[in-house]
Structure formats: C-alpha cells, structure tokens
Amino acid sequence: MPKAPGLFNLRHAVHLVYPSVPNSLKDWYTILPVHNAESRYSPQDALVDDDVVRDRTVLSKHSVRMFSHTDAISIGRHEMVAAYRKLKPMNLRSVVRLPGPERLVNDMKRWMVYNGGTRLDIATYQKDDMVMRIWIKLSSWLTLDHGATMQGTERYDMTLAEFEAITSTDLWYANALDLIRQRSDRAVRHVRLQMQWRGLESKNPSEWKPRSLTDYMIMGNDLVIEDLESVAEDECCPICQMSFDASNNFIPLRLRCHPKHTICDDCYITWAGTSKTVGCPHCRARMFSDEELAMLIYGLDPDGKTYNTSLPNNARFPDAWETFQRANVDLDTYKLLDDGIRNVHLQALLLTKVWEHIIEGALLESPDSSPLHLQAGRFPETTFITAVIRDVFDEFEGQTCSSPHELITEAMVRRLNAEFRKSSTFAVLTRAQQKKMKYNHMHSVGPHSSGLFTFLSRTLCRTLEFVQRRDCSDSAECSAFHFHGERAFYNPNLLEDLEDE
Known part of the structure; x- marks a missing residue:
C-alpha cells in the first residue's frame, strides 16, 4: 500500500x-x-x-x-x-x-x-x-x-x-x-x-534529541580583547596553544581572575561547557558564579529575579506549565529536603499564599498531557490539604523552627489520616470521579500513596525555600506578593496586606 x-x-x-x-x-x-x-x-x-x-x-x-x-x-x-x-x-x-x-x-x-x-x-x-x-x-x-x-x-x-x-x-x-x-x-x-x-532503563542516553546549548559567549562578549597590540607576542591559548596574532583569526578573551590570563574564543566555549564549576585553565579559579549559571542555563537575568523569555533556550518551552517549572527551578536547586531548612520564621498567611501559588502552577499542566495518576496536584487528597493548609500553618504561627519541613509534614499526615478514618474516602471525591478513575484503569491512591506524599513534600519544600530566597524588601513600591518577570516574590514589610490580595 x-x-x-x-x-x-x-x-x-x-x-x-x-x-x-x-x-x-x-x-x-x-x-x-x-x-x-x-x-x-x-x-x-x-x-x-x-x-x-x-x-x-x-x-x-x-x-x-x-x-x-x-x-x-x-x-x-x-x-x-x-x-x-x-x-x-x-x-x-x-x-x-x-x-x-x-x-x-x-x-x-x-x-x-x-x-x-x-x-x-x-x-x-x-x-x-x-x-x-x-x-x-x-x-x-x-x-x-x-x-x-x-x-x-x-x-x-x-x-x-x-x-x-x-x-x-x-x-x-x-x-x-x-x-x-x-x-x-x-x-x-x-x-x-x-x-x-517496562524494565528497560538503559545505560546509554540518546543524543538524537538536540540539547539546550548554553550560550557561554553571552558572558564572553564582555571579555573580548579589542586591542590586540596589548597581547604579548609570545602569548597563546593555554588549551590549543595557538597564538593570538591576526593571521590565526582567533578572538582572544581576557578572563576576570587575572589580567594576564587569556584564552581563545573557541576554547572558551568548549572549556566552559565541560562542567558547571569549571575553573580558569591558568589558575583554576571558578569562571562563573551561581547567579551567572542561573542566567545562562535557566534563563534568569543577572539580577536573579527576572525570567528572561527572550533567550534562545526558552523557545522550546511554550507551555505555561513548563515555563512555571523552569522559572521556579531555583527552589529545587539546593535540595534542602534531607538536611533541613534552618531557622525559618513561620507566618501562616505568607505560607498559605505561597502554597496556593505553587499548587496553581502544578495545575497549569493539561489534564491530558500525562496519566492522571501521575498528576498528584489533581488528587482529591491534594485538594483537601490545600483547603485546610491555613489551619495546618496556623499551628506553627510565629514559631522559629530549625526543621519546619518535618513538623508540618507530620501535621498534614494527621489531617489526611483523620479524614480518611472519618469517611473511608475523601468528601471531595465524588461518585463521578470514582467512576472515572475506575474506567481509566486507575487505582484510588489512598492517603498513603508514595507519589502523593512525595508531591506534597516537594511542594512544602518549595514553599519554605520561597520564604528563604524570595524576600524582596528593596523597593517600597512592590506589593506584598508580586512578580518580577515570571517569578513571584514577597515583601516582608507588607505581609498584613496579603489578606486583601
């Protein structure tokens, strides 16, 4: 045919x-x-x-x-x-x-x-x-x-x-x-x-799908040596050993760690891409700070607040859910879930606002884009916890905790268990939803689903990281909860205005 x-x-x-x-x-x-x-x-x-x-x-x-x-x-x-x-x-x-x-x-x-x-x-x-x-x-x-x-x-x-x-x-x-x-x-x-x-996890990752190539020359453009006469005649690139005379058509770059540390433009790109913590080939001093890497890889402007949608890397992420996850990747970078978040002053109103913001971001994913049992943001248990999350945070109002993640997680588990014992299933799970889950070949996840609790744990970790890292009290013109580009911030001096927002 x-x-x-x-x-x-x-x-x-x-x-x-x-x-x-x-x-x-x-x-x-x-x-x-x-x-x-x-x-x-x-x-x-x-x-x-x-x-x-x-x-x-x-x-x-x-x-x-x-x-x-x-x-x-x-x-x-x-x-x-x-x-x-x-x-x-x-x-x-x-x-x-x-x-x-x-x-x-x-x-x-x-x-x-x-x-x-x-x-x-x-x-x-x-x-x-x-x-x-x-x-x-x-x-x-x-x-x-x-x-x-x-x-x-x-x-x-x-x-x-x-x-x-x-x-x-x-x-x-x-x-x-x-x-x-x-x-x-x-x-x-x-x-x-x-x-x-299917048990087919391979040790050989495929390279058929183009990667998001980091444009390191965004930083290198400021390092270009315009005056070639200032470069010594015997000076050469420490990697390819090529001299910087005009006949070689190489563009010399002067690294920031020392005035005499130079490298050619081709080797600069190759060398920078070898590791996120790559050092100068002369002295091993780190070439990029964490803020610069965030700008290069995740599309954040140098101020660390604005999500730059004009960078070429972002053209492959037109979806609102992926944009949200990408803009908030800094909340997952340090993975403080295991070693704890130290000395966080808990304010229930702020934590509730941030929690709801992160849940709204999770719901930006289309219901048809992934199997429903992989979308814990739509679980009835998540809906229940979000409805009572203010009461959970109120239990810790005004406290300064060294391990708030563990304490709040225990409080959420108690709420879920109490609701499950009271009704055997959650009140927000209607008969139509139960029937839909049955005919979609899904199990009712119950209150002890590892996927559910991993999602809630990650959401809580992001909420606490938000409080730690998104403090924006520099400008008096910013409202209590506001945005710079695609990223949300809060002004600790105006938290009493959150109820009105």
Missing part, C-alpha cells in the same frame, strides 16, 4: 500484530499498576535534561523506542456496545473476506469489546530514514468460543490517515509526535518513565 506523507514530512509505517479472532467474554479491562509516581515529584534536575533511553542492541544509533502503559487503541463505550451487539459466530467467515485495513479495524474492535483495549508494544522513531514505525500488540492470544486457539498474526502497512483514524489523540501518540517535533521535555520525561516501567 502506498504511504501517504505524514506530519513533518515523515513517512509512517504501522506494524500492527494482533490475533484475528476475539476471545470469549472474560475481563472487561485490566487494572494497570501505578508506576513511578514518586520519581515524578522528587527533587530532580531542571527540565533541560533531554536524555531519552535507547536500546543499542536492536536499533540503529539514531533511533529511540517508546512504550505505553495505557491502551494504544481505544474505542468509546457507545461504540463498544454497538460492536458487541453485532458480534455473532456466523459473521466470522464474512469478516475474513474483508480487505486488509477494514479487517484490521474490525478485528481490533471485536477484540476490544471483550478485552477493553490494546497495548502499544513499541514505537520506534528512526532518524536515519525519517520513519516512525509503530507496533501495536495485544496483551494475550485469543481463544475461540469452541476452544480452539488462534496462533496466527496479521501485518498491515497503513497510511498515517488510516492509523490516526483509529488512534485519535491517545497520550502515547501525542508524546511521540512531541518528541519528533522536539517540542516538549515533559514528553521526554514521560517516555523515560514508561521505559522504566
């Missing part, structure tokens, strides 16, 4: 492996395990981490594999009921006579009526020939009603239009397209979680 050009001018070949007859009616759906929810919310590196897992033993060096723990192809419940009514043993022979693509869709629907969906076994994007190959395999062989087992499989090459007519907007496919577009680091991270769930 001729291939129709797909999105991004790529050719798409779809290899679907499936049994050609349905199983007898058994389970309507399979409960899927909740996986890696904890690692999603643990303090980690910024979203500029672009590694994608690759299996070198099977694929070429320019390819990436993706898996899905959700149904790769699904049909609506009304369509399922309609298809179920049409299923009769006498129709099996007529179905076999259908053309390939039609028989594929028919058999897929028949199988899903009994089993609830298919599973994406592997999706491979190969950079060499720009082809995306997708294998969709059912989770088990099917048994005929009369006891015979069907061992055969079928293979079809479909056009992209035919394939998308079946897949619609499934999450795994949207992530695959985002990866090809090189648009979303969230998709990269989600694919990595799925690979780990």
